[in-house]
Amino acid sequence: MIKFLIKGVIRDSTRSKFPIAIVAIGVFFTIFLSAFIGGVLQDAVEVNARFTTGHVKVSTLAFAENSTQAPLDLALLGMDSIKSGLQNEYPKMMWVPRVSFGGLLDVPDENGETKGQGPCTGMAADLLNTENGELERMNINKTIVEGRAPEKRGEALVSEKFAQKMKLKPGDVVTYFGSTMYGSMCFQNFTICGTISFGQQMLDKGGLIIDISDAQQMLDMEDGSTELLGYFEGGQYLDDEAMKIAQEFNARSTDSTDEFSSVMIPLKKQNQLEGLLNTSESMSEIMVGIFVLAMSIVLWNVGLLGGLRRYKEFGVRLALGEAKGKIYRSLLVEATVIGVVGSVFGVILGLAAAIPLQIYGMDVSEMVPSSNMMMPSVYRAAVTPSTVFMGFIPGIIAMVLGQALAGYGIYKRDTARLFKELEV
Amino acid sequence: METIISIKNLTKEFPVGDGAFVALKNINLDFKKGEFAGLVGPSGSGKTTLLNIIGSLDVPTNGTAEIMGKDIAGLSHKEAAQLRNKYVGFIFQEFHLLPVYTVYENVEFALLLQDIPKDERHKAVMEALEWVGLTHKKDAKPSKLSGGESQRVAIARAIVKRPAILLADEPSANLDSANAHNIMQVMVKLNEELDTTFIFSTHDEKVMQYLKRIVHLRDGGLEKDEWIKEATV
Ligand SMILES: Nc1ncnc2c1ncn2[C@@H]1O[C@H](COP(=O)(O)OP(=O)(O)O)[C@@H](O)[C@H]1O
Ligand SMILES: [Mg+2]
Numbered sequence: 001m002i003k004f005l006i007k008g009v010i011r012d013s014t015r016s017k018f019p020i021a022i023v024a025i026g027v028f029f030t031i032f033l034s035a036f037i038g039g040v041l042q043d044a045v046e047v048n049a050r051f052t053t054g055h056v057k058v059s060t061l062a063f064a065e066n067s068t069q070a071p072l073d074l075a076l077l078g079m080d081s082i083k084s085g086l087q088n089e090y091p092k093m094m095w096v097p098r099v100s101f102g103g104l105l106d107v108p109d110e111n112g113e114t115k116g117q118g119p120c121t122g123m124a125a126d127l128l129n130t131e132n133g134e135l136e137r138m139n140i141n142k143t144i145v146e147g148r149a150p151e152k153r154g155e156a157l158v159s160e161k162f163a164q165k166m167k168l169k170p171g172d173v174v175t176y177f178g179s180t181m182y183g184s185m186c187f188q189n190f191t192i193c194g195t196i197s198f199g200q201q202m203l204d205k206g207g208l209i210i211d212i213s214d215a216q217q218m219l220d221m222e223d224g225s226t227e228l229l230g231y232f233e234g235g236q237y238l239d240d241e242a243m244k245i246a247q248e249f250n251a252r253s254t255d256s257t258d259e260f261s262s263v264m265i266p267l268k269k270q271n272q273l274e275g276l277l278n279t280s281e282s283m284s285e286i287m288v289g290i291f292v293l294a295m296s297i298v299l300w301n302v303g304l305l306g307g308l309r310r311y312k313e314f315g316v317r318l319a320l321g322e323a324k325g326k327i328y329r330s331l332l333v334e335a336t337v338i339g340v341v342g343s344v345f346g347v348i349l350g351l352a353a354a355i356p357l358q359i360y361g362m363d364v365s366e367m368v369p370s371s372n373m374m375m376p377s378v379y380r381a382a383v384t385p386s387t388v389f390m391g392f393i394p395g396i397i398a399m400v401l402g403q404a405l406a407g408y409g410i411y412k413r414d415t416a417r418l419f420k421e422l423e424v
Numbered sequence: 425m426e427t428i429i430s431i432k433n434l435t436k437e438f439p440v441g442d443g444a445f446v447a448l449k450n451i452n453l454d455f456k457k458g459e460f461a462g463l464v465g466p467s468g469s470g471k472t473t474l475l476n477i478i479g480s481l482d483v484p485t486n487g488t489a490e491i492m493g494k495d496i497a498g499l500s501h502k503e504a505a506q507l508r509n510k511y512v513g514f515i516f517q518e519f520h521l522l523p524v525y526t527v528y529e530n531v532e533f534a535l536l537l538q539d540i541p542k543d544e545r546h547k548a549v550m551e552a553l554e555w556v557g558l559t560h561k562k563d564a565k566p567s568k569l570s571g572g573e574s575q576r577v578a579i580a581r582a583i584v585k586r587p588a589i590l591l592a593d594e595p596s597a598n599l600d601s602a603n604a605h606n607i608m609q610v611m612v613k614l615n616e617e618l619d620t621t622f623i624f625s626t627h628d629e630k631v632m633q634y635l636k637r638i639v640h641l642r643d644g645g646l647e648k649d650e651w652i653k654e655a656t657v
Contacts, residue, residue, distance in 0.1 A: 001536050004529070011524040316520045318481065320534050320581075321509020323502045415501055416482035 002333060009334050014309070019302055019335075020342040023395040026295040027346025028353070031391040032381070034287040035354040039382030041280035045237065045273055050137050051123075051203065052100075053270040054229025055093075055237050056246055058082060062259035063226060067270075070100045070226060072181040076262055077224040082253075090245060092233045096132050097225035099124040099215040103178025105158070105208060107166045116166045120176070120206040124215030124225075128152070137231070140196065140209070146170055147194025153214050156190035159207035160197040170194055176208065180220035188218045199378060230264075239277070242266035284390040295398035296405070303335075303406025311421070314410060318419050328411040335403035336396060343395030347388055357381040428588055428621060429455035429478055433487035436473055436644075447473045448644045451487070455623065457588070460615045462624035464632060465641035471625035474641070475591045478623065479512050480504040492588060509537050513582030513620075515592035519574040521566035521581075527553070528562040531581045538585065552584040553577075556610055572603030579607060583614055590614075593625045604630045 009016045049055055059067070063074040076082070083095045105120040125134045127150050135141055140149050145160045147170035158168060168174065170192050177187045190210060197204055216222055230245070232238055246264040255261040268274045307314075317327055361378035410418065434451040437444040448470045455461060463471040476482040477489050480496045481504075489496050492511050496504060513534075521530050531549045540548070553559045556576035566574060575595060582590055592611070596604035612634055615622050624631055632638060640648040 004525075004533065004536055007529070008522075008524050312520055313522050316514075316522065317533075318505075319479065319508065319514040319516075321505050321507075321512070321537055323505035325501065326505070415504065416476065419476065419481045 001330070005330055005334055006337055009337055015306055015334070016338060016341075019299055019306075019338045019399060020345065022295060022298055022302065023339055023342025023399055024345035024349060026291045026398060027343045027391045027395040028349040030284075030287045030291045030394050031347060031350025031387055032353045034284040034390060035350070035381040035383045035387045036357060036379070037287075038280050038283045038384075038387070039358065039380045041276050041283065042382050043378075043380055045267070045276055045280065046235075047200065048271055048273055049231075049237055049267055050139070051198075051200070053267045053273065054096075054227070055232050056230040056242050056264050056266050057270065058086070058228040058230070058249070058262050058264045059226060060260050061254060061256070061263045064263050064265060065259075070102065072101055072179070072219060072221070072226065073183065074259070075099070075181050075221050075224045075226045076228060077221065077260075079225045079228060080223050082262060083228055086228075086230065086249075090230070093245075094132060094231045094233070096126055096134055096137075096229050096231070097212055098227045098229055099212060099219065099221070099225050100227070101178060101215065101219060103176055105162070105206065106175040106177055107168060108173065108175060118162060118165070118206050120162070120208045121203065122176070122178075122208040122210065122215070123203070124210050124212045127209070127211045128213070138209075139198070143196050143198050145195045145197050147192070150193050150209075150211055153211060154189070154191055155193040155211075156214075157194050157196045157207075157209040158192055159204045160195040161204050162206050163192070163195040168192055168195070174208075176218070178219070180218075181224070182220055184220070186218055186220070188214070190214075237267050239266070239268055242268070284386060288390050288394045291394040292398050292401070295394060296401045299399055299402025300405045301402075303331075303403045307331075307406050307410065315419055318415060324410060324413075324415055324418060328407050331403050331407040331410075332400055335399045339396035339399030340392075342399065343392045346395055347391045350391055351383060351388070354381040354383050354387070358383055425456040425458060427454050428457050428492055429453070429623075430490040431478075431487070432489075434477070434484045434489055435486040436470070436477065436482070437485045446644055448477075448484075451646050453639065453646065453649070455589075455621055457621055458615065458619045459637060460612065460622045460635060461637035461639060462626050462632060462635040463639050463641055464626060464635075465647070466627060468643075469641040470644040471641055472593055475593055475623065475625050478589070479514060479591050480507045509585075511588045513585070513587040513590040515575070515578050515582050515590065515595045517594040517597045519566075519571075519578045519598070521569075521574055521577055523566050526563050526565060527558060527569070527577050530566065530577055531584050534581050534585050548584050549580075552580040555583065555614060556580045570603075571599050572606055575599060575603070575607050576610060579610060579614075583618070583620065586618060587620065589621045589623065591623050591625075594628070595624065596626065596628045596631050601630060604628065608634045 060074050060076050063071060079097055086095050101122040103120055103122060105118055106114050107116045109115040126132055127134055135149055150157065172192050173189050174192060175187055175189050180186050216224060243266055246266045249264040253261060254263045268277055314327055318324065358381040361380040363378050431451055431453040434448060436448040437446050463474055465471055477484055478491060480491060480499065483497045491507060494507060499507065528549055531552055532545055535545045535548060550559060553562055556579050558573060558576055561573060595607060608631060611622055614620055636652050638650045
């Protein structure tokens, strides 16, 4: 019987092609959009993790409260002992210090006179020590436009945009002007070893990347850093773990009456990433919900029209001795078949669109307005097994639901009434 | 001969507006196994309504209709469907073949509702097509058939499960004279060979010629129950 029904579905193109096309389109969008939006959000979280938040971040309590201003005077001192303590306790994590600072970058001419000047956003990391993976984490070697990463103290990377504006090239010298963590003036010369373009609006404006030891000396924060970032092995943010570690650490180290006591904050609690993470997780569900609803309505109507066309057939089947409940169920079987076929097409199309977007990405650095939020400038999709699985749900549910609604009239009505209305 | 259809004091009303329209009034009728009978009367006299009740597609308002010993008013949807499936074949004025299926599949469809193994189905379908002389058209789609051929496929579909009762509602209305005679001859033959009870609804003289019993209906009432000794053809 099922074989017989399927034959009918296949041969009657108005019964199959249109609904299959609708299901395929809906599933395509579900898969593609959830992979795309999920991917972008995931990347956004990752970019934040790599550059500013870590998977967990340790700073002073006061710094954490004013983190948007990056106040140097609230830096974490005695950083080395905190770091080795954490390293002992969580040996599977990597702990790296960072210093973020601001100031002016001055470009002198041959005579030492100012040729040009601009504000700079400085970031210092442990770049000379290659074991901690900071170069890879910040993707420095791949994003260098010209030159190379710092190999010794006194070298700096400047952002490509700044370099172009100031006509700088590797080998040139720039002077940093700013203030130490105690508020006194400081300046320091750096030799440019390379120019860099992260693809991050925030870092690419006037970025200065130097080694942490230079920053500590220049800013008068021996054994200090503004932040100590912790990363999980494997680079994947693990929310439960992060929350647990932070709780343990804070129970021991945080003293709410001492603004210089240290506090650990997991990624999720920084930069409003919680919303981003939650959205990313629920993206598939949201997409599925929207498309189930939209497609069901369309398919309901398609089912109604299809039902009208088939009244004669239903009448004959009633007369041949098929119970109306069985006819109704056979409609649902047909719908399931159509839903599966449409979903397979939709999944194939969705993956065909999403996988290239995952591999090659879409460069949107020109389109996205500059913002303080760290967003990836190359949008990528993220295809996961659950994306594929999710794709099947709306197609099949929508088709069966649409058909169930459309066929409900058949189920509800009296056989005699039905038989007459079917104009047999 | 055994009585397989027994109708007693049957009345059928249809709700119309606030009142009711009486389509059949106080009908008393029996049909025995192997009869070749017709309900005859002008349009609107209640022929189709009575056939539908006999076919357990509808139920009486008052009185009883017993089909194969079962009072159809007491049957659930499912039981009524089973009764139709097992004992009743229908033939319609407009053939009502399923357009997406071949001739063979249209006939086979009637058997799919019963759990009959495939090779047995095949045998039964081919035999039914042989009776109506259409084995050579078994792979054709209904759209490629003439009216006469279509009605013969419909007969094969109705007869393939060997029902005890075959109900034919104005089967000749869409056929020319030659085809009308042809299908009637086929049905006479089936009636003789398989002992199937045939009940027609008709106002066509060509059909009436073949009937051995004519039940005259008028305005929902039984006007005359006439037995014909020798069929006129
Ligand atoms: N479902 C219904 N509701 C109301 N009136 C009906 C219904 N079915 C049949 N009738 C009426 O009952 C009468 C008999 O109909 P029918 O049995 O179809 O006649 P026939 O087949 O002899 O032409 C007609 O007047 C018809 O209008
Ligand atoms: Mg009629």
